[in-house]
Amino acid sequence: MSGVKKRFIAGAVCPACSQMDTIRMFEEDGVPHRECVNCGYADTLDARGNSVPKELTTRVNAPKPVAAKVQRGQTVQFFPNPRLKKDS
Template identity: 70%
Template sequence: MNNQSEPVKRFIAGAVCPACSQMDTIRMFQVDEVPHRECVACGYADTLDERGNSVPSELPTRVTIQPSSKPSPTSHVAQFYPNPKLKKKD
């Protein structure tokens, strides 16, 4: 007996997760004839359009707030000092 509340989820052989780059962890399923995919390794999930492209959750615009990026812990601040050997020309 087919349970209508739970869609049938099938693994896609050779598919690579766009988030964690793991192979063979993507499974596809359909809800109301709309294809979805999810990664069982990292939890990434998205919806696909009729051509198989990922549908963004929000279209990026000029006013879309991007999360602030913090500098990596291996980076450092470079500070420049004036050269004392160079004298100003009057």
């Protein structure tokens, strides 16, 4: 077991699904977190109790796309570009 004590907050309303009494709070390394047991919403709180926004995904911090792999023995067919006509 992780040893993290999670406690429900009476009267708390989930910001995502608007259900009451489904939010539980816990701390990891002194940082407060909350999560909804109904919809799975989770966030981190700052020292004043405000939600800390997650970093927006940009082209700089986004995971790099994985190139499709061609399996050995697989046939790949290329078609000429019809816009590039050779003059005879």
